[in-house]
Amino acid sequence: MNGRAFRPATLAEALTIRGGEAVRPVAGGTDLMVARRRHAPAPVRLDAPPLFIAHLSELRYVRLDGDRTAVGAATTLHDLADSPGIDPGLKKAIRWFASPAIRNVATIGGNICNASPAADLLPYLVAVDATLVLQDAGGAREVAVREFITGPGRHVLTDAELLTEVRFPARDPVPRFRFYRKVAPRRSNALSKLSLYVEARVEPNATIRELRMAAGAIAPTVVRFDEAERIVEAQSTAALGRLAGDAVQACMRAMNPIDDQRSTAAYRMSATCRLIRRVLEHDLPSWRCHDRSDHT
Amino acid sequence: MTIEFRLNGSQVTMRAEPLARLLDVLRDDLRLTGAKEGCGEGECGACAVLVNGRIVNACITPAAAVVGTEVTTIEGYRGTRRYAVIEQAFVDTGAVQCGFCTPGIVMATEAILAEHADPTDDEIRHGLSGNLCRCTGYATIVEAVALAGRRLRER
Numbered sequence: 001m002n003g004r005a006f007r008p009a010t011l012a013e014a015l016t017i018r019g020g021e022a023v024r025p026v027a028g029g030t031d032l033m034v035a036r037r038r039h040a041p042a043p044v045r046l047d048a049p050p051l052f053i054a055h056l057s058e059l060r061y062v063r064l065d066g067d068r069t070a071v072g073a074a075t076t077l078h079d080l081a082d083s084p085g086i087d088p089g090l091k092k093a094i095r096w097f098a099s100p101a102i103r104n105v106a107t108i109g110g111n112i113c114n115a116s117p118a119a120d121l122l123p124y125l126v127a128v129d130a131t132l133v134l135q136d137a138g139g140a141r142e143v144a145v146r147e148f149i150t151g152p153g154r155h156v157l158t159d160a161e162l163l164t165e166v167r168f169p170a171r172d173p174v175p176r177f178r179f180y181r182k183v184a185p186r187r188s189n190a191l192s193k194l195s196l197y198v199e200a201r202v203e204p205n206a207t208i209r210e211l212r213m214a215a216g217a218i219a220p221t222v223v224r225f226d227e228a229e230r231i232v233e234a235q236s237t238a239a240l241g242r243l244a245g246d247a248v249q250a251c252m253r254a255m256n257p258i259d260d261q262r263s264t265a266a267y268r269m270s271a272t273c274r275l276i277r278r279v280l281e282h283d284l285p286s287w288r289c290h291d292r293s294d295h296t
Numbered sequence: 297m298t299i300e301f302r303l304n305g306s307q308v309t310m311r312a313e314p315l316a317r318l319l320d321v322l323r324d325d326l327r328l329t330g331a332k333e334g335c336g337e338g339e340c341g342a343c344a345v346l347v348n349g350r351i352v353n354a355c356i357t358p359a360a361a362v363v364g365t366e367v368t369t370i371e372g373y374r375g376t377r378r379y380a381v382i383e384q385a386f387v388d389t390g391a392v393q394c395g396f397c398t399p400g401i402v403m404a405t406e407a408i409l410a411e412h413a414d415p416t417d418d419e420i421r422h423g424l425s426g427n428l429c430r431c432t433g434y435a436t437i438v439e440a441v442a443l444a445g446r447r448l449r450e451r
Contacts, residue, residue, distance in 0.1 A: 003297060003313050003314060005297055005314035005315070005360055007297070007314075007360055007363065026315075026358070028361075029315075029356065029357070029358050029361060030338060030356050032315075033315070033317065033338070033355075033356035033357070033358060034337045034338060034356055036315065037336050037337055037355075037356075038336070039336065046315070050314055050315060050358075050360070052314070052358075052360050052361070054361065055361070055363070055364070078350070098338075098426070099338075099341070099425055099426025100351060100404075100407065100422070100423060100425070100426055101338070101341060101344055101351045101352050101353045101404075101426045102338055102353065102356075102426065104347075104350040104351060104352050105352050105353075105356075105357065105361075187425055188425035188426050189338065189339045189425075189426055
């Protein structure tokens with residue numbers, strides 16, 4: 001690499017460089033620098049010069065429009081959590097993300113493009129149907145985050161594109177049940193054995209609406225439990241005791257965990273199932289919308 | 297590439313590999329050895345420094361990322377009045393044993409107290425959550441941060 005690197009002054013310049021030759025986009029670099037460390041089992045060497053983008057102010061913003069929240073891809077997790085109007089579900093996930101020092105550097109776009117099955121933000125982003133703006137020098141396209149990630153570390157970004165914006169659809173101001181749990185050996189700086197995000201609205205007559213559930217580190221990509229959601233949707237919380245078993249079975253069919261250095265497939269499967277069962281049988285039915293405590 | 301940044305109040309212009317670790321730039325090139333290498337992968341916080349007033353791990357910060365920023369290491373921070381208060385609080389509570397983690401923990405303490413003048417126990421523990429200490433068991437460090445906060449408020 002011989003020290004070749006690009007540090008463009010503007011997004012337009014970055015996109016021109018990106019379209020013109022092979023480069024490796026680098027945002028916060030918190031994963032890349034660990035992969036490159038000297039004593040890594042197999043230190044990563046970049047096959048192309050780095051294109052630094054985290055300093056671009058055009059990629060660092062949080063905009064609350066009427067029908068959506070738009071976040072610049074190089075917004076750090078600290079700045080994101082610190083922004084007024086950010087959904088409490090996302091804030092919960094960020095609070096469990098690495099450590100304060102890493103949240104000052106790591107970006108939302110980096111967490112997405114790294115495409116780790118254990119990425120801390122992806123269960124939330126997949127659950128709320130976030131979309132991504134992929135831009136090249138000629139224009140932009142918008143893809144759903146679920147379509148963006150195709151496997152561990154793999155995504156549909158072309159060699160000419162950069163992820164420039166993350167969009168969350170409008171959330172009505174109705175209070176929601178929100179649950180996030182990351183299972184890991186340490187409170188900070190841990191990579192997940194598994195993670196689970198669940199949210200739902202509960203109507204005054206106890207009908208469950210818009211149940212959304214997604215989990216990380218239990219399959220090659222973050223999994224959305226669509227089938228379980230359909231089982232529970234529009235049911236009463238009083239029926240959850242009866243429905244939870246079927247819902248958990250549906251979740252199991254969507255899981256495809258592996259053994260790795262952090263956990264085993266068997267543990268991941270059983271712990272995720274028990275967490276989901278606990279949420280459906282206990283946490284969700286006992287939640288009241290006036291309960292403003294930060295439910296974890 | 298040429299990188300320019302402010303380091304402990306002085307302008308620095310130097311050559312560095314763009315993906316060189318800020319920790320190596322500080323320790324090897326600039327001979328500032330206060331920031332320590334513990335884990336080398338962003339987990340222990342021994343290398344913590346402030347970039348634009350925010351705590352970061354120098355071991356996973358690329359040199360190119362500090363272009364145009366203000367970097368404060370323990371060497372620069374120790375000249376401040378806030379440092380003197382924090383140092384005395386660490387002494388008074390016995391929050392230092394071998395001392396290897398201490399520079400990073402002092403930087404984390406500054407980051408906590410800059411954000412929360414009167415931090416709760418939870419805010420202190422959360423703020424220290426990226427720093428490992430294998431000697432103290434943390435209780436004395438948590439006490440030190442609370443004590444430093446109290447003394448800074450009373451000044």
